[in-house]
Amino acid sequence: MALYVQKYGGTSVGTTERIEHVADKVKTFCDDGHDVVVVVSAMSGETNRLLGLADAITDQPNPREMDVLLSTGEQVTIALLSMALQKRGCSARSYTGDQVRIVTDSAHTKARIQHIDVEHMQKDLKAGRVVVVAGFQGVDELGNTTTLGRGGSDTTAVALAASLKADECQIYTDVDGVYTTDPRVVDDARRLDKITFEEMLEMASLGSKVLQIRSVEFAGKYNVPLRVLSSFQDGPGTLITLEEEYKVEQPVISGIAFNRDEAKLTVLGVPDIPGVASRILGPVSAANIEVDMIVQNVADDNTTDFTFTVHRNDFERVQKVLTEVANDLGAREVRGDSNIAKVSIVGxxxxxxxxxxxxxxxxxAAENINIQMISTSEIKVSVVIAEKYLELAVRALHSAFELDAREQNR
Structure with a gap:
């Protein structure tokens, strides 16, 4: 008998019919004698509906009240799923984040979990009940409702699994595992049986949307075996685990990640003097804009061209900031390009x-694709290329590193 923490996302519980399907799936685990804690998101589209209601009232909603509002979505789901389980003869009890006592800091809309009181859940599990917990939410020390940010239900599930010392945390979603790359881009993309926490963290940060980054960090820190599975079809999914538990002869590359949401900016003709990088990036950081890849080229005339990438949504804001910086530094000009993409190999x-x-x-090079920027780490190499070549690059790299499903069957 094992203890499983299972998380079902918004698509998996998007209708009452799908909630009934989740209840059937959970019941099979109970019938096999396992203990189950279920974490659920709000029904698909519900969070956006609630955001729309807030926008209709004010364009600057109070963060505390936003947390109160958004936390109601999961409350609907936990009640409906508990009812569906009870209808099937499974004893079940629902809990909000507050009722479980998922205690967080007070950073509304992006709170971080500090500790979890597992006493009530353990009593229910010993009594043979399925515990159904609202994901994405908690409570601070002052009793205020808090939320963990978009995708926070993944983090709730991993945190509960760590606190309860669960045998496995299972993330059920609309895909049947982690793939070597996006199957919509490469037809022969292959589902991975296993991947390390480190690789998954890179994949998540580089554009793979299967898991929230914070949940992978949490799982790696507390060594929580994490498995990605499909809510809609049976299969083993992908196990995310420690490197030493991975097979001895790892493939050189596990996957190809990519991100279309990139923009590049270059400050040309900056004086090559100490502290110039800080003078350029300081105002960008002060505007709460995250910088990704950075390249600096020094010319013979004691000037430098300073290039970096940001999220495409921040492109226009950064251009305005850099225009003022360039004037102060006496730089020649600022150039920008929002038609780029980042492609990364990870392994x-x-x-x-x-x-x-x-x-x-x-x-x-064989595909005549020009590389504009390069960034490396111990387990990844990332390049910036023109966005129009993105899919060609991914397909070519996927084939070159023999990640195709057909290659594995030879």
Missing amino acids: VGMRSHAGVASKMFDTL
């Missing part, structure tokens, strides 16, 4: 294999 196997980066560059 713990590249630690012990030389020539991975050069193979990536050769593959792109």
